[in-house]
Amino acid sequence: MQQRTENPVAMLSGPTAAGAWSLLTGGQDCVAPHAGRDPSREAAAAAVEILPGLGEAVRATEKFVARALRRALEQVGVRQVVHIGPGFPPPGGRPCTHHLVHAHAPQVRVVYVDSDPAVLACLRERCGRDAEAVSVVEADLRRPAELLAASGVDLGQPVAVVLANVLTFLPLEAAVPVMQDLIAPLALGSHVIVAEPMAGLLDEPVQAALNAMAARGAPAAYARTRPQMLELLAGLVLLEPGVYPVSFCLQDPLAPVPMVPVLGGVGWRGWDGWSP
Template sequence: MATHESASGLEQQVDPDAPSLFRIYDYLLGGGHNFASDRAVADKITTLVPGYDVFVRESRAFVRRAVLHMLTAGIEQFLDLGAGMFSAHPVHHLAQAERPDVRVVYVDRDPIAIAGLGLIVHADDPSTGVIEADLRHVDEVLDHAVTTRLLDLTRPVGVVAGSVLHCLPDAEDPAAALARYHERLAPGSLLAASHADGIVLGLESAGAIEDCLARAGITLVHRSRRQFADLLGPWQPHPDGVAPIGLWRPDGLTLPVRECLWGNAVLADRRPEPAERA
């Protein structure tokens, strides 16, 4: 686990006493971009729900598998929503290792996530960029100068929304944001998303995690598989549908551990509307 008190000096740019969910995840992934406040909350969560760190690692592993599947499907440009700053397998490392010409835009509203991404994405990088924006502000994201420089929105885009939609309560209408991305992006675009499931985890454990995070000023909303599927709106899930994270196109035949079932994942299409087919 990370024990870097300075978190690469980024504490000068934000309040280190205010925990962040992405930094909590980073700590549970063994990364170094977190503060003592993040580690304290993470340790409380793993005390309440042993194995939660395994769930976080499996959620990140889904992103890796999804990116590789999207590359296989011909996706050459990615939009990573609520990207955070993960030491393990950032999207542009994954994608560009397979195809060096792939373009990636990271989006996050957390200033320290933006600062952290700046450590691995050079300002003059011709293929990768970073935007400080709220993923719900779809037009702001897609019309941003970084996006228009790097992504061709007339061609398919791979949208990554790993472990971020459960940060948005119903009042913030994540479904409307996903529908707007569907409206703006080209046919053939793909959405890879994952979400924590309170039913499989258990309502008592899910409530304990939500309460623990709420006391730290962080919102997390567990949703059932059906509720997660409802967020997708016009996005059309691939034939494997919405599946437990550990069962979504696993790398091998090893039986998944129980923590793999505490969330759900999906790969969905932006298919042409009838008028677009005509």
């Protein structure tokens, strides 16, 4: 591992999911070139060649997460947020999750959880020093019980869990039990915010774009249909409007709505037939 200079990210020999996805939205300093190549940039470029709107889809997902978090904070009073698989901090001055949260409720505890060493280093450098209420934890989504324990959140109190374009790296047969184990210990009133690349939207070749990234060494990723998203959120009360493209979810009905190939949904840990 290269000694850190101004950039806290270690030199990598292959593309990473976090590096490629960051580059889709203009990230410049997330992954260092290796042996004259920039593998994450190559993976991102291959995806954009097939689906030019991927960068806008990532930005729309950020807006969806921001709206969903604001709803959890203001309408329900959630005071703990766990962002699983956040990837590198957004480029271009766009706010990190804790900036969004603390703009509405400065006392809320925000925990970033990731398993990528480069992401963890970057998050600690750029996000973890902003406030005492922010922490960065290494844990693996595939082991939900260990992840929740490492996060240090109080499972006796409601928590907002963010999973934006991270379950996509698990096949559905693995992602569903992971979600069940993640949801089961959460307190009543908890919110689970999920966004995933969408399969079948206007015949957009989303899976082909994800496959192009994987063909260049990035981790395999899977686009989801709406029924598959409902499987991931099983056991939760879906908040309106349910599972839809993120540009529609929690959107001002009078605002223009661009179509993006990402599905989003917010599940509430509560009683059937009642939602906040």
